[in-house]
Amino acid sequence: MVVDLQARLRDALAGSDVDELVELGCDLADAGRQEQALACFQRAVDLGQDWIWFNVANTLRELDRPTEAVTAYQRAIAAGQSDAWLNLAHVLDSLGDLAGAMEAYRAAGQAGGQPEGHVQLAHLLHQQGEPQRAQAALAPALQRGYLPAVALAARWRWENTRESADPVLEQQLRAGAGVDGSARADLAELLIATGRREQAREQLQLGAKLGQRECWLPLGNLLAGDDLSAEPGQEQEVDGAEVDKAGAEEAYRAGIAAGDEWCHHNLALLLLQRGDVRAAEEHLLAGAAAGDELAQLAWQDLHQQD
Incomplete structure (x- = not known):
């Protein structure tokens, strides 16, 4: 299978068969060979198939190159791939671009027809302390x-x-x-x-x-x-x-x-009940490191008793 993929890759990159490039790119991605998959998709784009920017963007995302993925998703959207809005929103969200993510989620729901966009936008609005706007954002998905x-x-x-x-x-x-x-x-x-x-x-x-x-x-x-x-x-x-x-x-x-990670705190309390202080302390520290304030307070209380 490895030899077959390698031979196909050599022939595909030397040719101009877009269908073969896309199919091979998908096969390579499934095999975990993302860099080679990217080469196939980029070759297809170079041949004038702008819709394949969507594949390029997804591969860049897999390769943990989010900034490049954002640009590729935007190009896919410009080429008419409205499904790319949701993926773009996820990447912007992961990059901490809250405003950009919200706009992309809104577009995913409206222009892309993806109800998940409405749900994710509602999540973000609710987290920002705007429950009424969150409910309004969720309404189209509820209606469906x-x-x-x-x-x-x-x-x-x-x-x-x-x-x-x-x-x-x-x-x-x-x-x-x-x-x-x-x-x-x-x-x-x-x-x-x-x-x-x-x-x-x-x-x-x-x-x-x-x-x-x-x-x-x-x-x-x-x-x-x-x-x-x-x-x-x-x-x-x-x-x-x-x-x-x-x-x-x-x-x-x-x-x-x-x-x-919130299970650390409650497990620690059970361990304390049976007298296993050392194991309980380990779990309280793990919970505290994950941001659990209850675990942090319980760990402090435990040491104040010493």
Whole structure:
């Protein structure tokens, strides 16, 4: 396969078959040979196929050359590739160009017809403390029934109202749970608030199996009884169900492995309960290094007791 790709590359770069250049570029990209893929795409552009700037931009992004990728995405858009707006927005966002990212997300939703652009714009506006503008930005995606938008709107509503007895809100959270781990975590919180802890556990376990890392921390909290302040050896019981400390520890460790740094703090509290101070300190330091203020405060409290 390596020899075949190399021979094809030599022939393609020497010729003028645009279809072969694009196909080979995609094959090389799939094989992890991004530099050679880039050469194919750039050769196709040199042959007058400006729409292939989109492929050039995606490859530059893979090569961690974001500034060049921005220029290439802009050229792709100028060539009529409106789908490039969303990718451009992601790169600008990663570069810290908030204003540019917001404009590109807006264009992705409007000119590109991509509802994800509306969702991402709404995210940014909400983070900037503009909830009304965020809701307005999300509206077109909601009108299309786009599930990530449904999930986000339901999450905001739960965050603002905590209307646990609202069947419509529960329905919206259930609809969004399949595409948004935070919506599933909020659904579990609603279920707990209405006395359905077993259903909440099932939802969180399902989310964890589906790779929704947002579910590990609340699953650990649920298994720990939502009370991590108990003294070592103290038995706990919540709503008639025994607390599963071993299961909680497993959940927190799985969350850390999945990239949820906030699990360090709660795992550390479990470790402190069983007297493993050294391991608890390591996790508090890891959480603090990741920006978790609770972990930082817990680490300071631990050392003030020395």
